[in-house]
Amino acid sequence: MLLDTTDFVVHPGERVGIVGRNGAGKTTLFALLQKEMDADAGQLDIPSGWRVASVKQEIAASAAPAREFVIDGDTRLRQLQAERAHIDSSEHAGHRIAELETELIEAGAWSATSRAEQLLAGLGFTPAQWSAPVDSFSGGWRMRLALARALMAPSELLLLDEPTNHLDLDAMLWLERWLTAYEGTVLLISHDTEFLDAVAQTILHIDQAKLVRYKGGYNDFIIQRAERLRLNRIAHERQGRETARLQGFIDRFKAKASKAKQAQSRVKALARMELLAPIYAEAGIDIRIPSPVEMPDPLLVMDNMETGYPQADGQPPISILKNIKLMIRGGDRIGILGVNGAGKSTLVKTLAGELTPISGERRASRGLEIGYFAQHQLDMLDLDSSPLEHLARLAPQTREQELRNYLGGFGFGGARVTDQVRPMSGGEKARLALSLIVWQKPNLLLLDEPSNHLDVETREALTQALAEFGGSMLLVSHDRHLLRTTVDSFWIVAQGAVQAFDGDLEDYKDWLADHQNTEKKRQAQDEASLLNSRDSADPTPDRKQQKRIEAESRQKLAALRKPLEKKMAVVDKSLQTTQEELVILDRLIADPALYEDSRKQECLTALARHGELSKQRDMLEEQWLELQEAIDTMVYP
Incomplete structure (x- = not known):
């Protein structure tokens, strides 16, 4: 029995992380959601009309180019394109042709190639690989293609089972950004706790055949779960011993740690281990690596x-x-x-x-x-x-x-x-x-x-x-x-x-962003040089072709900017709301009557709220500036 008389609700637009031990039933839950199996009892309701996208775990052999394979994920678009290609141009078909053209525009037919290329680039494929056949890629790279194909499909519900297993750090950071900008509902199975913490707003934990809901990301989950375990006194004595041992190790490391930035980053990460002690105790896995017999220097x-x-x-x-x-x-x-x-x-x-x-x-x-x-x-x-x-x-x-x-x-x-x-x-x-x-x-x-x-x-x-x-x-x-x-x-x-x-890793993120910007600029310069050389060779260039290339470039750049601009609009709205509430509080705090003894509690509440909103405003302003800078410096890839 994997799930037994359990209940859960996922709200539209939520990003939900699903966690639990290997074999607890996470993948089985996805099979239920995709109607690949039926529940023995109870019912599972998904809104009618919702499109569900997921990553296929196996990819059949295919000679299709990678870019076309990814676009194939948008099955509705492919159906429309196939019908449009085969419909005749006779007079009686004119009405249907007009309908198809409208539907193709609504389905994003003219930006499909650009969207597929953005997904491929984000997941680490170079432009030279976009036209390579699917069969030419190894198993790990084929799984990246399967992920890109799932992201290409229009959906209201996106199911991702261990999407980061075949990704490196830069592709993971890109996927984090993509998912936070995704407007649908995400259910995500992952054992990468930082990825979960960055993406998930809610955690569903499969525990003893039940689904337990926790508000917040993965760190919020472990804090709440650790507290539950403490309150239930699970393995109380072992928890005490484990916590003491971990704390002793952390104290020894702190005593030896240098002032280097990475050492300080590690101290913070180690401090989290004490919090996890009750969960270690419950898991029943206690890996110990024996100390080496001798330690030459250098090795x-x-x-x-x-x-x-x-x-x-x-x-x-x-x-x-x-x-x-x-x-x-x-x-x-x-x-x-x-x-x-x-x-x-x-x-x-x-x-x-x-x-x-x-x-x-x-x-x-x-x-x-x-x-x-x-x-x-x-x-x-x-x-x-x-x-x-x-x-x-x-x-x-x-x-x-x-x-x-x-x-x-x-x-x-x-x-x-x-x-x-x-x-x-x-x-x-x-x-x-x-x-x-x-x-x-x-x-x-x-x-x-x-x-x-x-x-x-x-x-x-x-x-x-x-x-x-x-x-x-x-x-x-x-x-x-x-x-x-x-x-x-x-x-x-x-x-x-x-x-x-x-x-440390935060500096590496900055290095990675600089590296990617440099590469984009270099590619843009290469394209410009190629165009100039063609112009030099042919004094009468095809203006129509050049205009088409420029239009495609603008379209791709607009598509790249769109998720950032959407996020910026959300931040802008939050900033405006915060600022309006601060103006009201400023007037209240400026009123001498607020500080009378009879209004002491109201005064404390207003001051606390003002401090909270001031911090929120600063954070939102910083986010707004970062987004604006990202949009301003964006170069067509």
Whole structure:
């Protein structure tokens, strides 16, 4: 039984995050909403006429260009276009042709290409890839195409099941902005807590076969839920021990932390862990990473290293990163940042020894023990064996009870420890792969997206374990909470180079925005140069063609600005309302009669409200200025 006599309401326009353990019934709920299965009892009502869009988990083989595949998501538009293409031009069809032309305009036929390109660009596809066939993309990129196709479809209800699993950080930030500007209702399943916190206005938690509604984002949810657990005295003694242990760790870190901005950012993230202690206790997952036996310093040195991928038939290797001069020291905790395709995974593979440097040196210290986790590690599991059998092969001399105790901390308790791996979920396989890696007590962890497929409780347990890990670590992740909590510094991979990044994740957002603006301007300059060269070659250019290109450019730019302008109008209206109320309060506060003893409570209320509105006005003004700047600096991509 997944859901039993439960009730819930979602209001039009709400953005709702759905959370719960793996197997709790989140995906089943989506299947009910899409009428792929029926409820055993009760009823589920969706307003008639609502269009529901969702991401297909499997994409059939297709030779269609990526852009056309995305536009195909708007099925109504495609139906109208097909009818218009096949209707004859005879006199008796004239009335229907006029109707079709009107319907095509209403369906946004003339902006469809531009909207599809905006979605593809936001999800990390370069213009050169827009015309590439769907079959030419890997599985992860096909899932991005499926997401773009779902976003392209006009809808009143959008269902997204783990949309960030195949996205990097810049694509996630773009998707956050897109969803907050979306005017329909969103139901979102995600284990990425920062993404949920940025997008969701309400949380539905599947707990013991019930759907419990919490107001606010993910952080509001954990505060309210932690309080509920405390009030119910769930695992009270264990909570106390866990809270004390976490607080001791946080205090030790604060004592050692430097004044660097990233260290302060990590202190704030660690402080949140104490709040989560009751939820850790209830989850039953208690990951502990053993301390390394020894810690050489430095662990790895890269000296003028160049790395990339070999080619067959004696062809020279494909170079991805050059002139890398960096060092990993004992105790370093480094997050690796960079846009999709910059070479982050290539760097980690080279450090792990899976790729040989093209030139330069990768010098490993004696005593270096690497624990390397990447998504392909899951494919190396023996699907016909159990978690216990996997670990016993690594430690044949260790008592079975000790192995069981260790695997229990990774969520393989009771009979689960002897179950076959084959039917396990992706999250369970990831937990098993991690448990096998850290059992060997590495002094350097190389982690490439370790939290993919993990549910929220397991992510939090992993975050806590990595924060307390005594060795060195390099982490590639789009999970910002994991990065904030576990790393002390960053490297950035960009334009074929790797270098230290002086800043935290907020600075990286600014860097990313500057980088994207620079790229847009460069593309615009390239297009202008191409147009000028054509004009020089042909002194009588096709003015009609040029006007069409310019019109398309204006149309695309207007479409890009539209969501920002809508958001700006909302902010402007809120600012006006706030300002009007402040004017009324200013008059009231200026009245000496307000301060008489008989009106003491009214005075306190007015002053408090004035302070609250003043802060709100400042915040809204800042938002308005940011939106105005974004619109003013927007360049046609």
